Amino acid sequence: MRRRLLQSLVPMVIILAVVAAVPLANYIATSTSRTLFLSRSNDADWFATMAESPLQSGDIASLRELAVRYHQLYATPVFVVDVDRRVIATSRSGVDVKEPDLKVALDSTLAGRLPAEPAALWPWRSGEMVVARPVVNNGRVLGAAVLRVPTEKGRDQVERGLLLLVGGLLIAIGAVVIGIVRPITRWVLRPLNDLDNATHQITRGALDTRVSTDGRAPELRRLGDSFNSMALSLHQARQREREFVADASHQLRTPLTSARIHIEGLSRLSPTARFALSDIDRLGRIVQRLSRLAGADRPGIEAEGSEAPLDLAQAVKERLVGWKAVYAADDLELIIGEMVPGGVAPELEVDDILDVLLDNAAKYGAPPVEVSVLRDGTEVVMAVRDHGLGLGSRDLKKVGERFWRSAHHREMPGTGLGLAIVRSEAARVGGRVVARPPIGGGLVIEVRVPLIDDYED
Structure with a gap:
């Protein structure tokens, strides 16, 4: 019965998941593209500001040096053109302003408009992202600063996001299938409710909880025995942990006190020793907190009063x-x-x-x-x-x-x-x-x- 139900519901759930995944995948690609575009737009704005004076004075040596340094630092080619689309300063040779993507960006930028955001980055697409900003003085466009932004890292990020999305959808499909099948099969699995309740009791700290195995089917009896063995092991491990924390905090007090006495003597002579003394005090407070933690976990032992401000x-x-x-x-x-x-x-x-x-x-x-x-x-x-x-x-x-x-x-x-x-x-x-x-x-x-x-x- 459960197999037949799964065979009919799982394909439907998969189809719904795919339909939901399409807009999510588009959002991941668009968001990554927009983030990269905006981050590089700030750099383009800065170059546009720095290019304003050289475009008016004709002294472009410093502007060319800035472009080269930016290219070396961020592996991003950059160039500046005047209003006639002549390349004034560039970080690499061979710039062709007639390339389709550059032409579209310059048409908009030199007209005083900001270019539209680029298309979404997809792993199977290649090419650079063009980011252009106008160089403006008193409302007059003098030229444009253009960045050719590599997109390899952005496309790798989108690829990782899509893989996470696919993994999340697989997990969601499993969760939905379990959520649908569980109510139908609950009446068959009623004997397991005791085991489920006992598990919740253990997660809340009641490690002495056990389940009854009397009168159960052989399979459930073996499962109950295994659960009881696991609970006993957890209880013993917690007990050993408490004893270790208590013993460790107790053993650390004496050497810490001795170290503090010696360093306190040195602190009268050296400021650095006083600096170390404060670290010893901080370590002592950590040991006190460990001691209180071990005591608070033990039944019947109350935690110490709150410390002074x-x-x-x-x-x-x-x-x-x-x-x-x-x-x-x-x-x-x-x-x-x-x-x-x-x-x-x-x-x-x-x-x-x-x-x-x-x-x-x-x-x-x-x-x-x-x-x-x-x-x-x-x-x-x-x-x-x-x-x-x-x-x-x-x-x-x-x-x-x-x-x-x-x-x-x-x-x-x-x-x-x-x-x-x-x-x-x-x-x-x-x-x-x-x-x-x-x-x-x-x-x-x-x-x-x-x-x-x-x-x-």
Whole structure:
């Protein structure tokens, strides 16, 4: 019965999935093409701005050098034409403005209109994407800046998206088939309900749950025995895990205490030692959390009371002791601004957050770097400011996104995860991260966390 039902329903589900996949595939290709087009449009706009003065003065040597450097850096040919379609500056020779795709783009651009977005990228199509922007002065078109954007990576991305789509459709087909067949066959499989309920009990942590195997069919009895054996193994593994965490946290306390005593003695002589002392304290807090975790998982053991609020200003000042030495070693200036005491959640990882912000300021910004802690209504604000180039309005909205990096810093080492970690740490205690351009230039990253009302200075 189940086989016959599957033979009639599965083809229908497949047809419906294919019908649904066509617009989704088109969306993937169109979206990838639009993203590539918009990203390169910003570069074309920049070239159009840079070409305005050379087109008027006739001094195109610097413009040609910019085109060559851009081509070498991004593997994207670029050229600039005047209003008569003469190539003024190019990153590679052999540009033919009469090529159909170039002619269409230049017809629109030199007429003062932005060219239409290119067609969707499909893996089986080849060729370059043309991105053109007019060079305008006082409303008069002087020429056009044109990029011939390679599309191999975009087409590879579309191919991966289509493969994921096919995989998702296969999973969806399986889910639909199971969802239709299950109600029909449920009455046949009623003896398995006990096993299903027991599984849910185990997922909720009741590892001592067992199923009865009395009076069952041989197949179900074997399944029940296997389930009970698995539940017993899980229960024993969890017990061993609790014992390991408890023993490890207990064994770590003594060497950590000893290490702290020795480093505390050295901290009177060296700021770097005080920096290490704060790391020892942080490791100690981790061990305490492990100990509480092991205790909280044991029945009949209550968790310890909540810790006292953390003075954010004091925690920042202690961490800055080590960072001042790091900055001084690199001939960078680190300024400690106003430090207003304010209580925050004790689980806020201040050291981790400050390490990311100061490391980013040193790598991507410019000195001096200023750190301050202020109160703003019901929030305590830790702000790190540098005096670098800052970020544009579009980039400011993307700060904290995973793997995002500014176009000015993509050639520098990094993963694009630092600020995402900071945002996650702040959100864990109900806080947020704000990036803004300060007066005088540069960039300010603010970590805003709730102020604990009952905190006493």
